Amino acid sequence: MTDPHDGAGASTCREMAEWVSDYLDGDLAASLRDTIDRHRGNCPPCDAFVRTLARTVELIRVHPQEPLSPEQVRALTEALREASLPPQPVTFRPPPALP
Numbered sequence: 001m002t003d004p005h006d007g008a009g010a011s012t013c014r015e016m017a018e019w020v021s022d023y024l025d026g027d028l029a030a031s032l033r034d035t036i037d038r039h040r041g042n043c044p045p046c047d048a049f050v051r052t053l054a055r056t057v058e059l060i061r062v063h064p065q066e067p068l069s070p071e072q073v074r075a076l077t078e079a080l081r082e083a084s085l086p087p088q089p090v091t092f093r094p095p096p097a098l099p
């Protein structure tokens with residue numbers, strides 16, 4: 001099986017989200033970078049996620065007068081991660097019946 005979302009691969013997608021900021025900062029060990037590069041090659045959503053975040057980081061660096069707080073960076077990372085995941089099914093709840 002080469003599907004990156006199968007079995008152990010699923011945790012790799014989650015790990016991608018955890019490692020990506022260090023990856024973009026160049027703070028990861030070479031072996032981890034290799035793991036991420038390989039994963040990006042097999043997993044288009046993660047590749048898109050890394051590209052989007054890299055672009056965002058680039059924009060932030062271009063505008064250093066408006067620094068983001070660590071909380072904002074975390075929220076942004078989370079939002080991007082959510083955006084790269086398939087949408088969750090929505091359960092319709094009818095409003096409560098009137099008395």
Ligand SMILES: [Zn+2]
Nearest residue numbers: 004013043046
């Ligand atoms: Zn992935």
